[in-house]
Amino acid sequence: MGNDLKQKILVQNGIISDTEGKPKPNMGECPRCSLVNSIESKYCSSCTYPLTPSAFDEIKEQENSRYRLCTFYFKFITIYRNTR
Numbered sequence: 771m772g773n774d775l776k777q778k779i780l781v782q783n784g785i786i787s788d789t790e791g792k793p794k795p796n797m798g799e800c801p802r803c804s805l806v807n808s809i810e811s812k813y814c815s816s817c818t819y820p821l822t823p824s825a826f827d828e829i830k831e832q833e834n835s836r837y838r839l840c841t842f843y844f845k846f847i848t849i850y851r852n853t854r
């Protein structure tokens with residue numbers, strides 16, 4: 771089996787990606803301020819912009835819980851006011 775064919779089969783089955791081996795462009799580069807961070811950085815060291823999908827999820831989760839807390843507090847205040 772030729773190497774090319776082997777590669778194609780692996781790509782088709784999702785075992786390897788077509789771009790494997792090539793360095794990803796803009797790795798660690800902040801989309802917001804263009805600062806190049808180290809690859810391991812989850813957040814930009816300049817503007818704290820999330821650089822990885824998991825960091826994005828963390829931020830989203832934090833915002834969700836803050837929002838939930840806020841609506842809970844709001845309901846509580848409304849009920850409290852109405853019972854006085």
Ligand SMILES: [Zn+2]
Nearest residue numbers: 800803814817
């Ligand atoms: Zn940044």
